[in-house]
Amino acid sequence: MNANGKRPERKENAVRAFLRLPMVKYVLKRLLIAALTIAVIILALFLLLQFMPGSPFNDEKMSLEQIAAANAKYGLDKPVVIQFFQYFKNMLTGDFGVSYSIAKNVDITTLLNARLPVSLRIGFQAVALGTILGLLLGILAALKHNTFWDTLCTVISVIGVSVPSYVFALGLCYFLAFLLGWFPTLYSDANPILSSVLPTISLSMFTIATIARFTRTEMLDVLGSDYMLLAESKGVYGTRLIWMHAIRNALIPVITVLGPLVVDLMTGSMVVEKIFSIPGIGTLLVQAIQANDYNVTVVLSFVYSLMYVLMMLIVDVLYGIIDPRIRLTKEDG
Amino acid sequence: MKRILSLMLAAVLVLSVGTFASAESKKILNVHLLNEVESLEIGLASAGQSFDVISATEEGLYAMDAGGTPVPTIATGYTLSDDNCVYTFTLRKDAVWSNGTPVTANDFVYAWTRGIDDVTYPDYTYAWIFETACIKNASAILKHEMAPSELGVKALDDNTLQVTLASPCGYFLSLMAFPIFLPINQQFAESQGADYGKSSDNVLANGPFVLTDYTPASLSFNMVKNDKYYDKDSVKIDAIHFQVIKDNQSAMLAYENGELDTVLLTGDLTELYTDDAEFKTVPSGYYWYVSMNQKAPGLNNIDIRNAIIHAIDKDSLCGYVLKDGSVGAYGAVPTSLCGDPEKGVDFRDCSGTYAQYDVAQAQESWKKGLEEIGKADLTLELLTEDTDESKAVGEFVQQQLQTNLPGLTVTLTTTVKKDRLQRMRRENGNYQLGLTRWGPDYADPMTYFNIWSTGGGHDGMSWEDSKTNGYDELCKRCTDGDLAGKPVERWQAMISLEKMLFDNAVICPVYLKADALLVKSKVTGIEFHAVGTPHVYKHVEIAG
Numbered sequence A: 001m002n003a004n005g006k007r008p009e010r011k012e013n014a015v016r017a018f019l020r021l022p023m024v025k026y027v028l029k030r031l032l033i034a035a036l037t038i039a040v041i042i043l044a045l046f047l048l049l050q051f052m053p054g055s056p057f058n059d060e061k062m063s064l065e066q067i068a069a070a071n072a073k074y075g076l077d078k079p080v081v082i083q084f085f086q087y088f089k090n091m092l093t094g095d096f097g098v099s100y101s102i103a104k105n106v107d108i109t110t111l112l113n114a115r116l117p118v119s120l121r122i123g124f125q126a127v128a129l130g131t132i133l134g135l136l137l138g139i140l141a142a143l144k145h146n147t148f149w150d151t152l153c154t155v156i157s158v159i160g161v162s163v164p165s166y167v168f169a170l171g172l173c174y175f176l177a178f179l180l181g182w183f184p185t186l187y188s189d190a191n192p193i194l195s196s197v198l199p200t201i202s203l204s205m206f207t208i209a210t211i212a213r214f215t216r217t218e219m220l221d222v223l224g225s226d227y228m229l230l231a232e233s234k235g236v237y238g239t240r241l242i243w244m245h246a247i248r249n250a251l252i253p254v255i256t257v258l259g260p261l262v263v264d265l266m267t268g269s270m271v272v273e274k275i276f277s278i279p280g281i282g283t284l285l286v287q288a289i290q291a292n293d294y295n296v297t298v299v300l301s302f303v304y305s306l307m308y309v310l311m312m313l314i315v316d317v318l319y320g321i322i323d324p325r326i327r328l329t330k331e332d333g
Numbered sequence B: 001m002k003r004i005l006s007l008m009l010a011a012v013l014v015l016s017v018g019t020f021a022s023a024e025s026k027k028i029l030n031v032h033l034l035n036e037v038e039s040l041e042i043g044l045a046s047a048g049q050s051f052d053v054i055s056a057t058e059e060g061l062y063a064m065d066a067g068g069t070p071v072p073t074i075a076t077g078y079t080l081s082d083d084n085c086v087y088t089f090t091l092r093k094d095a096v097w098s099n100g101t102p103v104t105a106n107d108f109v110y111a112w113t114r115g116i117d118d119v120t121y122p123d124y125t126y127a128w129i130f131e132t133a134c135i136k137n138a139s140a141i142l143k144h145e146m147a148p149s150e151l152g153v154k155a156l157d158d159n160t161l162q163v164t165l166a167s168p169c170g171y172f173l174s175l176m177a178f179p180i181f182l183p184i185n186q187q188f189a190e191s192q193g194a195d196y197g198k199s200s201d202n203v204l205a206n207g208p209f210v211l212t213d214y215t216p217a218s219l220s221f222n223m224v225k226n227d228k229y230y231d232k233d234s235v236k237i238d239a240i241h242f243q244v245i246k247d248n249q250s251a252m253l254a255y256e257n258g259e260l261d262t263v264l265l266t267g268d269l270t271e272l273y274t275d276d277a278e279f280k281t282v283p284s285g286y287y288w289y290v291s292m293n294q295k296a297p298g299l300n301n302i303d304i305r306n307a308i309i310h311a312i313d314k315d316s317l318c319g320y321v322l323k324d325g326s327v328g329a330y331g332a333v334p335t336s337l338c339g340d341p342e343k344g345v346d347f348r349d350c351s352g353t354y355a356q357y358d359v360a361q362a363q364e365s366w367k368k369g370l371e372e373i374g375k376a377d378l379t380l381e382l383l384t385e386d387t388d389e390s391k392a393v394g395e396f397v398q399q400q401l402q403t404n405l406p407g408l409t410v411t412l413t414t415t416v417k418k419d420r421l422q423r424m425r426r427e428n429g430n431y432q433l434g435l436t437r438w439g440p441d442y443a444d445p446m447t448y449f450n451i452w453s454t455g456g457g458h459d460g461m462s463w464e465d466s467k468t469n470g471y472d473e474l475c476k477r478c479t480d481g482d483l484a485g486k487p488v489e490r491w492q493a494m495i496s497l498e499k500m501l502f503d504n505a506v507i508c509p510v511y512l513k514a515d516a517l518l519v520k521s522k523v524t525g526i527e528f529h530a531v532g533t534p535h536v537y538k539h540v541e542i543a544g
Helices: A006-020 A022-050 A064-073 A080-092 A108-143 A148-162 A165-179 A194-223 A226-234 A238-276 A281-290 A294-322 A324-330 B002-020 B048-057 B105-115 B138-142 B186-195 B248-256 B268-273 B302-309 B314-322 B359-373 B388-404 B417-424 B446-452 B471-480 B487-503
Strands: B028-033 B062-064 B070-072 B075-080 B086-091 B153-157 B160-164 B209-211 B220-225 B239-244 B262-265 B279-292 B378-385 B408-415 B433-438 B507-519
Touching: A006 A022, A022 A080, A022 A294, A080 A294, A108 A148, A108 A194, A108 A238, A108 A281, A108 A294, A148 A194, A165 A194, A165 A238, A165 B248, A194 A238, A226 A238, A238 A281, A238 A294, A238 B248, A281 A294, B028 B248, B048 B209, B048 B220, B070 B075, B105 B153, B105 B160, B105 B186, B248 B262, B248 B268, B262 B268, B268 B507, B279 B302, B302 B359, B302 B507, B314 B388, B314 B507, B359 B388, B378 B388, B378 B417, B388 B408, B388 B433, B388 B507, B408 B417, B417 B433, B433 B446, B446 B471, B446 B487, B471 B487
Parallel strands: B028 B239, B028 B262, B378 B408, B378 B433
Antiparallel strands: B062 B070, B075 B086, B086 B160, B153 B160, B209 B220, B220 B239, B262 B507, B279 B433, B279 B507
8 A cells, every 4th residue: 555556546547437337427417417407497487487467465455665565575676687596596505485475474494394295195105006006907908918907907098097187086085085984085184094095096097097008008019029939938937927028128118107197196286185185285386376475386396396307317217227228328439 | 815805994994983983072163264374473464264263362352243343352341531532441350371471451562563563564464454543653653754662552551551542433442353453472472583473382372262283374273262261161162173175076075074064155066055054145245346447448437437337237146147145236335334323224224225227327328428438339348357256247247238338348358366456556557447346344434435535445446536526535534534533424424425436436336245155053153244353253152
């Protein structure tokens, strides 16, 4: 170990070599794009808000002086550019500001802490349920191609894709909660798991339907391909054949679809949250838009965008892991 | 496998039974709210549901009883000076806050000087109420000519509060029931700092109930009977559970399921339940009318305006379109607002019936008006909100005007409420016909007449003549001028104010909104008020 010996060099080379790994370059590049996307989104949101009609305070009974004083207090009378930079700075330091109309003067962080976990939990439940059920249904339909199961899968897919989550939500609420009394009609913190069942099912219908269809198509494609024939002729059979060879290949397009599906969940959640009175960010966003609560609208839109960008990032990375062709071919040169 | 399934089913059943086993021994009222409460701090609250929740937990000097008469609550009585300008209230000695400290006169002084201070509450929409109550120096304070501490309210000792008015105020006592005049415990509020009023831990109660688990923008929260309340024996229920449900169908399901004891009916659902035994309609006090901007082409002509006023069949609107108990408006002041000072006869019954549906008269005025402005036809834009109700009313008014006044074309524009309000403000005046409403802030006709005087809340229609024809002047005299101390003459003056409005064809009344709701038959005693706090739950009883 000399002072200027091998080790430091090796370390430096090691770092550089690490960075040159195709996987790492791939992920870093994706991260950079994600960060840039988020910055552009904040700008776009802020600009859009400037064009919204009315102001947060224009209550029927306020005088001009009161409105002017209110604008001054919240810094809304400064030029737009200054407002934006101030806002950007605040967002990066975690200072999301306060709500103007929904919960007056309450830190938006407090609102987020109260509302976000519920939405995330139910959203996650819906994604998990949707993906698992969708995959199972799709695989079953592909394996039992042209039988009753296949037809059932198609019917469920069509219904799940065509019927809006609002109708499912109300229908489930009416039949399972109201008529049969198996579940509560409204979400309640006192009963978080049971009262989140119906919302989860309503939200996941679209996911089940879409994933089932995709999986079925992909599986059929894979099952009929040459390498499956080769594997079978090599003596691989049963679960091992399906799992090791068929499903992993079929999964790739499914993962691609998962990204946008999560977005559908986010938007669907606004309606489902309203019906089951779930204290989540979906209803908060709609309320904020209607009440012209600027800060809440921007912060929530940002949260949604963040979730989406994150989701796409995960999908991209998963893609790279599952299919080596992608990360290798893309990083040529 | 089968055993696992049956075990799971059993678990689900047990869980559901467990959740639904309601505590039968406790009487809990389940109330439906349409929106979240904005704040528990009086100075920041401006929506009905916020007032409901705050007023259930806090009391002021007076409260409105079911008939609309002020009754003493924290105050036990008062003496009034000879010039009717100084009220000396004695406070009860057994009123305490939920942290055990007594309610003192200083709590009122602190609350009122804090409430009028627009540094603390720049967007507080009710600061002008101090002026309306004619409290000394209120006007100067609102103009920043004096500090809030100069407000005419003083604590003579812990149980005596002295309020000095700039001029006599005929409805002062009923104003004292308004939430902004509620007391605030100074020490507690200052210890909470910026957090005051945000959740149930950040407020104190001195009224019938105490909040237990309210957090900001909460959709579901509870309040329990306040054991420290001086009149707790009058409170017959143990707790109130508030549930915010924005979707009216889910709300109905929850009501039919027994999870809600009250449900507010909106839109199509109202029709479905009109014949139900539990259906109730309650006048909400909201007065809907069409504001006619006198700067718009044609609307500066009195005959054109008169034509519009008489061309709308309001009874049909209420009977066939709204169907929720709303009634036609035939004046500038709704029914059941207040009665005359001598015999209590409702203002509507003392004054005249205006703006009646009379097609012949309308068409005559219309012809005359068209001749005077030298046109054969006229196109006007009617601005409404984007709610289902306003759109339906707008369409009805459009159809009526176009049918009954040949040559008139009415185009409809809908927009969000905040934009509509913005456009109809005087400094914008960016509308021609506008469907708008006003809710009473206090139980006196001046709450309506003042909005049409110069500088008033609905002054956007540019009725310039009000400055010269005596309307503005008479309004001032009735509000805080020489008539303020002469109730009988003042009453007559207000009747003549209404006559002036219709002699000059200033506004086109449409309807008085009623709220429709269902209340379980086992629940009695919910008080509905058109002024101040919309719902009072202190005297609720639940049978069985």
